[in-house]
Amino acid sequence: MSETILITGANRGLGLEFTRQYAKEGNKVIACCRHIDEAKELEALQEEFSNIDIHExxxxxEKAIKALQNEITQPIDLLINNAGYLESENHLGQISTESMMKNFMINAMGAFKVTEAFIDQLSKSKRKLAVAISSSMGSISENTSGGYYSYRASKAALNMLMKSLGIDLMPYGIRVLLLHPGWVKTRMGGDGAQHDPSTSVAGMRKVITNYSPKEGEVKFIRFNGEEISW
Ligand SMILES: NC(=O)c1ccc[n+]([C@@H]2O[C@H](COP(=O)([O-])OP(=O)(O)OC[C@H]3O[C@@H](n4cnc5c(N)ncnc54)[C@H](OP(=O)(O)O)[C@@H]3O)[C@@H](O)[C@H]2O)c1
Structure with a gap:
């Protein structure tokens, strides 16, 4: 079945790989990125797959989100809030309000505002699924090593925002899912990471396909299908 899929941060890393895999299957991919003129790999992918539309x-x-909301009026089956940011500060004494706010603005508020903007388009679709790429680093119960204050806190906030959306969007029939991609070789994950983007994305796509929560239920699932405790 061909679907319409909107992906944020589609110019590199996991977003680019999601775009590649979904486009290859014949889905229509609305691939969003911050700077189209710098998105060379995404443009090359579009030359291979004409079913990719690129949007800035x-x-x-909020202005850019509103503009895209007005432009994309068609149903969106699957929204993948993938864009994210990791501030490298890690140790006590290094954490600034500025970096904390930047992590929150991108990782938590960004995904929240994008999801809110596309409620109408999601509710008109068949699948009606809003996904956010979180991180096991946002799990409070899995935090056994400390550090990464801004990133951890922003992903925990993302989890809470998406959990509330999962409840509030019940009347629209929209379901919500949080995913952890594993530790993946991207610019964020670094070369020493455990998994290739293709393996991680294939795993997350399988989780997305099989996702069947109860009404109002929101799950936090690793790319290999294991559920993560909050
Ligand atoms: N890699 C891992 O090991 C790992 C582990 C756990 C979770 N994650 C999560 O997986 C997601 C994808 O990460 P990745 O590994 O693919 O990282 P990445 O290679 O660093 O890519 C991050 C993407 O987010 C985009 N982005 C950042 N700020 C943005 C903004 N304000 N508006 C729009 N796009 C923005 C970037 O665009 P620009 O090119 O314009 O900067 C880029 O496309 C993130 O949410 C990340 O937190 C990754």
Whole structure:
């Protein structure tokens, strides 16, 4: 079945790989990125797959989100809030309000505002699924090593925002899912990471396909299908 899929942060890393895999299957992919003129790999992918539409979207800009909301009026089966940011500060004494706010603006507020903007388009679709790429680093119960204050806190906030959306969007029939991609070789994950983007994305796509929560239920699931406790 061909679906319409909107992906944020589609110019590199996991977003680019999601775009590649979904486009290859014949889905229509609305691939969003901050700077189209710099998105060379995404443009090359579009030359291979004409079912990719590229749109400019900085998820921290409410004006840009509104403009895209007005432009995309068709049903969206699957929204993948993938764009994210990791501040490298890690140790006590290094954490600034500025970096904390930047992590929150991109990782938590960005995904929240994008999802809110596309409620109508999601509710008109068949699948009606809003996904956010979170991180096991946002799990409070899995935090056994400390550090990464801004990133951890922003992903925990993302989890809470999406959990509330899962309840509030019940009347629209929209379901919500939080995913952890594993530790993946991207610019964020680094070369020493455990998994290739293709393996991680294939795993997350399988989780997305099989996702069947109860009404109002929101799950936090690893790319290999294991459920993560909050
Ligand atoms: N890689 C891992 O090991 C790992 C582990 C757990 C969770 N994750 C999560 O997986 C997601 C994808 O990460 P990745 O590994 O693919 O990272 P990445 O290679 O660093 O890519 C991040 C993407 O987010 C985009 N982005 C950042 N700020 C944005 C903004 N304000 N508006 C729109 N797009 C923005 C970037 O665009 P620009 O090119 O314009 O900067 C880029 O496309 C993130 O949410 C991340 O937190 C990754």
């Amino acid at each position: 979207l900085d998820i921290t800009s």
